[in-house]
Amino acid sequence: MPEIASKIPRMRLARSFRRWLAGGVVCSLASLVLAPQALAAKVENLRLWTAPDHTRLVFDLDSAAKAKVFGLDNPRRLVIDLAGSEVASAAVERKFAALNLEGSAIKSIRSGRQGDALRVVLDLTRPVNPKDFTLAPNAKYGNRLVVDLEFPGESAVENPIDPIEARIREQEQAAAKRKLKGEPAEPVVNTQAAAHPKRDIIIAIDPGHGGEDPGASGPSGTREKDVVLKIGKRLKRMFDAQPGFKAILTRNSDYYIPLRKRTEIAREQKADFFVSIHADAFNSPRPHGSSVFALSSRGATSETARWLAATENRADLIGGVDGNLSLNDKDEMLRGVLLDLTMTATLNDSLAAGSGVLANLGRMNSLHKRQVEQAGFVVLKSPDIPSLLVETGFISNPQEERNLNSGPYQEKLARSIFSGIQSHFERNPPPASLLAWQRSQARGGNGGEYRVKSGDTLSEVAQRHNVSMAALKQANNMSGDTVRVGQLLKIPRS
Numbered sequence: 001m002p003e004i005a006s007k008i009p010r011m012r013l014a015r016s017f018r019r020w021l022a023g024g025v026v027c028s029l030a031s032l033v034l035a036p037q038a039l040a041a042k043v044e045n046l047r048l049w050t051a052p053d054h055t056r057l058v059f060d061l062d063s064a065a066k067a068k069v070f071g072l073d074n075p076r077r078l079v080i081d082l083a084g085s086e087v088a089s090a091a092v093e094r095k096f097a098a099l100n101l102e103g104s105a106i107k108s109i110r111s112g113r114q115g116d117a118l119r120v121v122l123d124l125t126r127p128v129n130p131k132d133f134t135l136a137p138n139a140k141y142g143n144r145l146v147v148d149l150e151f152p153g154e155s156a157v158e159n160p161i162d163p164i165e166a167r168i169r170e171q172e173q174a175a176a177k178r179k180l181k182g183e184p185a186e187p188v189v190n191t192q193a194a195a196h197p198k199r200d201i202i203i204a205i206d207p208g209h210g211g212e213d214p215g216a217s218g219p220s221g222t223r224e225k226d227v228v229l230k231i232g233k234r235l236k237r238m239f240d241a242q243p244g245f246k247a248i249l250t251r252n253s254d255y256y257i258p259l260r261k262r263t264e265i266a267r268e269q270k271a272d273f274f275v276s277i278h279a280d281a282f283n284s285p286r287p288h289g290s291s292v293f294a295l296s297s298r299g300a301t302s303e304t305a306r307w308l309a310a311t312e313n314r315a316d317l318i319g320g321v322d323g324n325l326s327l328n329d330k331d332e333m334l335r336g337v338l339l340d341l342t343m344t345a346t347l348n349d350s351l352a353a354g355s356g357v358l359a360n361l362g363r364m365n366s367l368h369k370r371q372v373e374q375a376g377f378v379v380l381k382s383p384d385i386p387s388l389l390v391e392t393g394f395i396s397n398p399q400e401e402r403n404l405n406s407g408p409y410q411e412k413l414a415r416s417i418f419s420g421i422q423s424h425f426e427r428n429p430p431p432a433s434l435l436a437w438q439r440s441q442a443r444g445g446n447g448g449e450y451r452v453k454s455g456d457t458l459s460e461v462a463q464r465h466n467v468s469m470a471a472l473k474q475a476n477n478m479s480g481d482t483v484r485v486g487q488l489l490k491i492p493r494s
Contacts (some may be wrong), residue, residue, distance in 0.1 A: 039070035041065035041143070042088040043118065046109075047093050048099050049211035049255035055104040055128075056256065058212050059145040062088070067118075067145050069132045078122040078130055080147060085118040087111060096120075105149055127152055140214070146162040175268040197451070198434040200246035201425050203239050206276040206379060207232035207249065211256030216281030218401035225254065227404045228277040231392060234414035235277070242422065244434035266385055272420060273353065274387040274432055275377045279404060280368070283394040289368030290361040290413075291391040294350040295381060349386035349428070357388060357420030364412045365393060365403075390417055431488050452487040464490045 045060035047489050059082070068081040087093050096109045107123040128149040135144040207229040209215035216226025231251055239247035250262045254288065257265070264273045280291065354372035368391070380387040392413050393400040403409045429435035432451075450461060458481045462469045469481070475492040483489070 014372060017339070019255040020353070020473075027246075032138040034472060037191045041082065041085040043082070043085060043092060044088045044142075045092065045475060046096055046099065047212060048101070048104060048106075048395075050102070050104040050253075051211075051251065051257065055106065055151075056211060057122075057147040057149070059147075060141065061085070061145060063141040064134065064136075064143050065145065067132055067134070067147075069130050069147060071128075071130065076124040076127070078124060078128065078147075078149070080120040080122070080145075081114060081120040082120070082145070084116050087118065089196060104230050105151060120181055122149075124149075124343055141212075144212075146212075183432040197432040198244075198437050199432050200244060201273070201430060201433050201435065202269055202271045202272040203245060203247045203421060204269060204271035204385070205232045205235050205239075205249050206262050206266075206274065207251060208276055208278040209256070210254055210396050212253050213256050214277060216395050218281075218403060219285065219398050222395060222401050222405055224279045224281070224395055226394070227255070227395065227410070230407075231410050231414050232277050234410055235275075235417055238414060238418040240462075242418075244438070245422070245425075262379050263382040263387075266382065271385055272425070272433075273380075274382060274385045275417060275421065276387070277417075278389060278391050279393060279395040280391040282394060283396075285392050285397050287368065288397045289366040290358075290393055291368045291373060291387040292354045292358040293375050293391070294362070295347055295371045295387065296376050297347070298376065324443075343383050346382070346386050349424075350380070350388055352428075353421055353424035354388050355420075356423050357390065357417055359412070360416035360420045361390075361392075364416055368394070376458075448491040449491045450491055452483045452485055452489060455487050456485075457481075458483050461489060465494055 041063045042059045043059050044062055047058045047060070051353070061082075066083045068083070069078065071078050077393070087096075093111065096111060099109065101109075105124055105126045105128055107125050110121045110123070112119055112121075129152055131148045133146055133148065135141070135146060137143055149171045176257075177315045207225070208223035209228070211225075213225065215228070217223055229251070233252070236247040236249055239245040248263050248265075248271070251257050262276070263274065280287070351372055358367065358370075358372055362370075376387075377389050380389055393404055395401050395404060425433075425435055429439060448465070450465065452461070458472065458478075459469055462472045465472075471480075471492045472489065475490045
C-alpha cells in the first residue's frame with residue numbers, strides 16, 4: 001500500500017503535464033493555422049492582355065502567395081486558388097468584372113472564398129493550356145502571379161507567306177516518300193523557264209516591350225511600349241505601300257512577347273530583315289538623340305555556340321529565304337564553320353543597313369552616337385536574319401518625349417527607318433525578289449530563270465532550255481554539275 005500511495009502524486013503530476021503539453025500543442029497548431037490569415041496576401045489589381053496565340057492574366061499582390069491552377073469541364077472553366085489570400089477591396093472586385101475580355105477565350109471572371117483561399121474562376125469559350133508562375137518584386141512591380149492561357153494549335157502569326165518555299169518543301173517530302181516506297185521519281189517534263197517569282201522582301205517589325213512590360217517612361221508618363229507600337233504601325237504601312245516589300249509586326253496590340261519568340265516569329269514568316277523599335281531612357285533628363293544597334297561579334301560567337309547546342313534548331317537554318325541548307329547531316333566542325341560564316345554575313349548586312357538608317361535619323365534628329373553601335377541584345381541574335389535595334393530617342397528627355405508623342409514626328413522616324421532599309425535592299429536585292437527582277441530588267445534582262453525542282457539535273461535543265469551545260473554553268477558561276485532543290489538558275493540566251 002505505501003508503494004501505491006507514493007505513486008499517486010506522480011500519476012497526478014504526469015496527467016497534469018500531459019494536459020499542459022496537449023494545451024500547448026493545440027495553441028501552437030492554432031497559431032500555425034492563423035498565421036497564414038494574419039499574413040494573407042491581398043490582390044491589389046488584375047491585368048489582362050490578349051495576343052493571337054495566348055491570353056496573359058497578371059495578379060498584382062502585396063505579398064507572395066502560392067497558387068493552384070486547374071481546369072474543370074461541363075462547362076469549361078479554369079480555377080485559380082490563391083492560398084491564404086483575399087481581394088484588397090470592393091473596387092478591385094469591380095475591376096475583375098470590367099476587364100475587356102474580347103478575344104481572350106474568357107467569357108467571364110468570378111471570385112469567392114474556398115476555405116482560406118481566394119478562388120478565381122474563369123468561364124472559358126474555348127480549350128486552353130494554362131501555365132502559371134510567380135514573380136518577385138522589381139523596380140516597377142510588387143509580387144505577381146502570372147497565368148498564361150495558351151490557345152492550342154494557334155500561332156502568334158499567320159501561316160508562312162512564301163508559297164514558293166512551301167511548294168518546294170512539299171515536293172521534297174513527296175520525293176522522300178516515293179524513295180522510301182521504292183517508287184520512281186517524278187518524270188522530267190520539258191518546260192519553259194519558270195517565271196521569275198518576283199516575291200516580296202519580308203520585313204519583320206518588332207515594337208519593343210508590351211503588355212505587362214511598359215518599357216521606359218517619360219517625365220509626363222509617356223510609356224515606351226505605346227510610342228514604339230505607333231511608330232511600328234506607321235513603318236509597316238510604308239513597307240506595305242512600297243511594291244516589292246511586305247511587313248509583318250511581331251505584335252500589333254498591347255501584349256507581351258518573349259524576346260526569343262520575336263525572332264522566331266520573324267523566322268516563321270521567312271523575314272529578310274528584322275528591326276526592333278525602342279525608346280531609350282536614362283536617370284537624367286539630359287541625354288538625347290537616336291541610336292542604332294547591331295549584334296556584337298561576341299554576341300554572334302555566343303549565339304553560334306547556342307545554336308550548335310540546340311539540335312532541334314539545326315535544320316533549315318542557313319541560307320535565308322531562298323536557301324534550304326540543312327545542318328543535320330554535317331559534322332560538328334562543319335556545322336560550326338557554316339554557322340560562323342552565316343553569322344558573319346548576317347552581321348555585315350546588319351551593319352550596312354544600319355549605317356543607312358542612322359544617316360537618315362541624323363537628318364531629322366540629333367544622334368546619341370554617330371556610328372552603328374554593337375551589343376548582345378537577344379532580339380538581334382538570329383543567325384540568318386540581318387537585324388537592327390533602333391533607339392528612336394530618349395523618352396526620359398522632356399523635349400524628346402514631346403517629339404515621340406507627335407504624330408508627324410513618328411512619321412518622320414518611321415520614314416527614316418524605311419528609307420535606310422529600302423536603300424539597302426535596292427543595292428542588295430535577294431535573287432528571287434521583285435527588286436532583283438527589276439534590276440535585271442534595267443540591265444537589259446537575260447534569258448530567264450529556273451528554280452530547280454526535285455529530280456532535276458543540270459544537264460536536263462540545260463537540254464530543256466536549249467542551252468549548253470558550259471553556258472549554263474558560266475552564267476551561274478558554277479564549277480561543278482551539282483544543283484539543289486530550290487536553287488534559282490539564270491538561263492543564258494541561247
